[in-house]
Amino acid sequence: MATNPHAMTSDDSDTVVGSIDSTDSSTEYVIADISADGAWLSMQADDAPTLPAWR
Secondary structure, eight states, rough: OOEEEEEEEETTTEEEEEEEOOOOOOOEEEETTSSSOEEEEEEGGGGGGOOOOOO
16 A cells, blocks of 8 residues: 655646555555556665655
8 A cells, every 4th residue: 555645746737646655575666647557667665766855
């Protein structure tokens, strides 16, 4: 189940969401453009790069 979602939008048609998805066997960081089918990626949370805060 995805937790801690964060969304950024440039307009009403583009929505990018990032979340942590945990199961009993792994924890993954998922990034998805929910305005487009199949536009997502995931990686092990420990392998995800640390990004600076967007201002």
